[in-house]
Amino acid sequence: MGSSAADRARLEEIEVEVLNLQRSIGILRAEEKQVKKRLNSRYYPVLTLPNELVSEIFLHFLPEYPRCPPMCGGLSPITLTQICRSWREIAICMTFRLHIYY
Structure with missing residues (x-):
């Protein structure tokens, strides 16, 4: 001590x-x-696009059916939710159009 x-x-x-x-x-x-x-x-011009247009862009990001999108990595649909709050909200709202096949 x-x-x-x-x-x-x-x-x-x-x-x-x-x-x-x-x-x-x-x-x-x-x-x-x-x-x-x-x-x-x-200023980020992409954030001024209408949500409908961003949703269409998201759909083109995904592979065409019957190919499945990867579950992780840069080409995963989850990537879209990690860009910014606006993109996350759009992606979450359109999950009914994003098909993930197991």
Whole structure:
């Protein structure tokens, strides 16, 4: 068991390290805010397409019947749900048109 003086010294080291980490977190949060602001200010024309047109594009993404779409990977229908919130909502709403055969 260490002495009280050693424990106080170690506690001070820990407190200094915590303060340094809190400063680093503050800097990272500020940078994160700026990056999010830049991303949110970008214009994505594909997001202005009508949902019906996006649905048609999704259907062309899939292989024609009787071929089955892959269950995982970049060519899986699940990929469409991972692009953005809008695409996820469209893909979920059209699941009745997306056939997955086992």
